[in-house]
Amino acid sequence: MHITLVNMPWASIDFPSLALGILKRRVTDAFPDSRVDVVHANLDYLDWITERAGLTRDEYTFCWDSYFTGYSEWIFSSALYDDPRWRNDEFADLVAGVVPGDMLAKGRHLHALAPEYVDSLVGRILADRPDVVGFSTTFAQNSAVLAAARLIKKAAPEVRVVLGGGNCDGPQGAALHRGFPFVDYVNRGEGEVSFTRLLTCLRDASSPADIPGLCWRDADGTAHANAMSAAPLPASALVTPDYTDYFEQHAASRAGAMAEPHLVVESSRGCWWGQKHHCTFCGLNGSFMEFRSKSPDRFVDELLAMTERYRVLNVAVADNILDMAYLRSVVPRLAEAECDLRVSYEIKSNMRREQLASLVAAGIHYVQPGIESLSGRVLKLMDKGVTGCQNVRMLRDAESVSLGVVWNYLFGFPDETEEDYESVIDQFPSLHHLAPPNGVTRIAIERFSPYFNRPELGFGDLRPAAHYAVIYDLPEAELRDMAYVFDAAHRGISATQAERLEKAIETWRHEFPRGRLTQCDLTDSVVLTNTRPGFAWRTLRIEEPWETAAFRLLDQPCTDDVLLKKLRAGGHDVDAEDVADLLSRWRTRGLLFEDGGQTVHVVPYAANQDLMRWVTHGGPALVPALRHGPADRSPEAAATTALRCWRERDEETRARDGIFMGEEPYEDTAVRSVAELVARGTRHVALPEPVVLGRGGSGGDRRAVRGLTHVRELTGRGLSVDWDLDLGGEIGAWRLFSHLYPPRSVAGPDGDAVLEQWRTTFHMNKCGYRRGVGFVEVTDLRHGAQRRVLMRKVNKEKLAALLDGAPASDFRPRETEAFLTSGLVHRVGSLLWWLPSRITRWPVVG
Incomplete structure (x- = not known):
């Protein structure tokens, strides 16, 4: 038996179909001699329509997201009823003011082309001569599924068409079966067991009358809807999905360049x-x-x-x-x-x-x-x-x-x-x-x-x-x-x-x-930093013992009476008027949220949150809200050979007592030492010396790599860093380093222009790596388009050596050449150095 499972538009291009992945695994296990294919028509459609009408990721996402307006289903209704102008004007009137004009125009174009696409898809499906074609239909897939089912049954009446998924639950599935005679079977409810039972019936030419939830037709064409199961499947019956088809098709499709799978x-x-x-x-x-x-x-x-x-x-x-x-x-x-x-x-x-x-x-x-x-x-x-x-x-x-x-x-x-x-x-x-x-x-x-x-x-x-x-x-x-x-x-x-x-x-x-509001709890006081445009103050220290106690109590929602009671229980001699006055002052500063008689403070702990915020500007390019102040001139900035560390990256707050954390050794093993700094609450670091490339000599190479490694590790952890860079004769190669937190200065010809462009185009995770089981994944956006590199047989020891810089002599010439060609390793004199940061934090898009 040959079973083809189909995932129609408008399923997301980023994700495989869980339902079809599960069914493929179940059918493969139950019928080992059968052929089971999964056709990801959502990916196929993206490729097909882009060549004819153009379709951006944002436009596809709009279609996927517009289920509740009917926009996405209407696009394929023309294929369902074989009419490229099916109810154009009626739909335009219905969504006027809801669907933007440009997307309505795009929708009309897609609507007109939908019959041609479905005809093309069905021809390719039937060319493989399946015995059964199963469709999963959830939310906005319904009209596309029905359109393809109609053509399959018209062109090949002997092929059995089966529908399942969220749109088939309860009365919905029975109505689909009644309303569209070209649908042979509708599986209602969880399909792992019932679909394989149906396939057994088809193989053995037996009656499906006892399959729970199934809608079917007898020899006279009369529709039947079996009672649904009274109990769901137990967790032990849930199987691991098989996504082989999806990842192969995604890699070969336009979706591979649009979205990470x-x-x-x-x-x-x-x-x-x-x-x-x-x-x-x-x-x-x-x-x-x-x-x-x-x-x-x-x-x-x-x-x-x-x-x-x-x-x-x-x-x-x-x-x-x-x-x-x-x-x-x-x-x-x-x-x-x-x-x-x-x-x-x-x-x-x-x-x-x-x-x-x-x-x-x-x-x-x-x-x-x-x-x-x-x-x-x-x-x-x-x-x-x-x-x-x-x-x-x-x-x-x-x-x-x-x-x-x-x-x-x-x-x-x-x-x-x-x-x-x-x-x-x-x-x-x-x-x-x-x-x-x-x-x-x-x-x-x-x-x-x-x-x-x-x-x-x-x-x-x-x-x-x-x-x-x-x-x-x-x-x-x-x-x-x-x-x-x-x-x-x-x-x-x-x-x-x-x-x-x-x-x-x-x-x-x-x-x-x-907008930024953070706290640094210094035990005897709490220092707050604010950059929200709606509030004029920048820094605030809460240092009265009872006020710091109140602030910490308001970490959890609390009524005024309970707050007063807990303060007194903690030994603070305050009355209701004191508490009311404090809450009034904090309310004015935007520190509190009140609802239903309770109050809670709204101040997160400092974690350089603003570095992880990206803003979309007219397309997929993401630009952070990044501020750069002048070079640090604080008293702690005197000549030193150690890292200087602060609890807060805001320059004004760094001048407050208790925010400077002191000095830490500037060691060659930056990967380990930076992790320790983060664990202790460090949020901003200043390097003790400039990073100078091309200085020459093993000592100069090692010092340059030490600085670069610290910046890379700090960047990957979401910390800000004060550092200066001298690219020497490599000024044109600055993009290789553009994923690092921007320096305060770049020495060399056109250094100021390079620095401005660096700051303008920087965002977190621009070039980073992640560890998998048996592989390393690198994502690289330094040169515009996203590049995803999988290192399937990475040698852990070699990667570990490259992280802190390894002598080029430790590697074979062919290895060295491959490293440098990849753009993921840079040669600093006699050393080879790994460029990507390890990704440990992910952004929030505003």
Whole structure:
């Protein structure tokens, strides 16, 4: 049997299909003599359409993200109904003011070309003579899947067409099967077992009447929908996906130059919070909310084995929520692994700072914590189980530990009031240094959510979202069963207040790259640094013992009464008026967030957060909010042969007592010594001497490499550094060093021009490496286009030697030539030196 599995647009080009990866593994195991192919038509379409209409990464992402407007599905409706102008005007009227004019024009062009693409794709699929073609359809894939299914059945009636995925759950799958007779089977629910059972029935020509959840037709063409399984699959039944086809196709596609590929893994299914308190707006998990997670050892072994097999270190975990027991099992094991992962995970927003820090140590650098709102009252309406102050604490603590946060601000809940938003919006300027929402969204009513299932919650009159009637030629009753998104009368705040919220968050996103508020706790006092444009002060020292105690107590949300009680219990002779006056002063300075009678301070620990903020300027090029002051003239800057270290990179704050940490040995083993500096809280370092290339002699070469190594290691750790560079006769080779933190000065011809360009184009992680299991990955953006290099059989000892500079005589001439040609190793006189920084932190894009 030959089975072809297809992933249609608009699936993301960055990620393989978890569903199809799992099915390939299951079918391969169950039918070892069968041929199983996976066609990533999303990648194929990107290549095909770029040649004919041009399609940038941003445009593809817009299509992928526009599911709730119907834009992405409408594009392929022309192929479904074989009409290049299918309902053009009706759709344009529907999305006027929602879809930008340039994207509507692009959409019309893609819409007109869609029939040609689907015809081309189907011809290539059928040329391999499959017996079964299976489609996964989730969110915006539906019309493209149906269009391809229609043509397959028209051209090759003997081929069995099977649909599965999120769009096929419950009544949706039955409606798809009824409404489109060219679909032979629809698999509803988890497909690992039922799909292989269907294949057995097809092989043996037996009846599928007892396969749970399956929609099928009998010999007379009558549609049947088997009852769905009453219980979800246990965690032990979840298999490791096979992504071989995806990574091969991605490497050969235009997507390879547009996006780094990611692994998609799952450690659990369902939602443990949703089992107890289903968030009122959430339609995820469909028929199966029950939480199941893999054993910790199995998940870690599976994850590391997949990174080794596919040579990929970027990982997206598909779970709805992190299993909290993993904090004591999975997280420590990943932290101990010599594997520099970049993992994204969904978590609950009430996690503490030490827990977040453990995630970062394990390589979990991005989280989606389901923040949704900063109003405790609105969060209660959602049944989120957290408060506004806890969500702000999450944002603050994530900033302290360099954890990226992805979130959206939702509004439009029944019983929310204007006052629920007034106080929060007024406090946004105090939060401009914390990760802003990606956007602002009025909630949509999703199938399977409590708002859909329980009209008494406020949305009684539901209709399929208007775009379905423009995309599909089906009766309204069928659309109602097939739809996932529903329209209802708007609830909650007024349009005026919603506009104010949107503008306030737009301002937040604009100010975030240059807004900074940090603390350095010196035990007997706390020094704060502020650069947020909305507040005029720059530095502040909190040194009264009771005030420092109050500040530390406000690390956790606290009422005024409880704060006063704890201060008195700590031996501080203060009264309610003292506390009220202090909170008033701190509120004026933007140090606090208040909601629901509680207060929490909003000041992260200093971690050079601003160096990790990138701003998009008219395209994919990312430029940091980077400030450079004059050379340090502090008293500590006298002649020295040691590194000088500070707790804070801000020049004005560095002049404060207690911020200078003293001197540290300027050793040749910079890789180790810099790690120790970071662990002690160092945030800014000054080198004791210029880095001079071409000085000659082994001593001069070693001194130059020592300086370069310190700068490389400091840069990779996200520290700022004062240093001066003399490129000597290599002034034209400055781009090789342009991934290093920019120096204060560059000596040599055109040195000032080089320095200006260096500062303008610098961003963190411009050229860096990460360790994998059995390989090293290098990403290089120094010359514009991204270059990804995999060193599959890297010799650990040689790399370790190159990190601190190794004699060229230690390597064979052919090795030396290969090193230098790669642009990843530079020759400094008699020494060879490794250029890329090890990537330990990841940016937040504002």
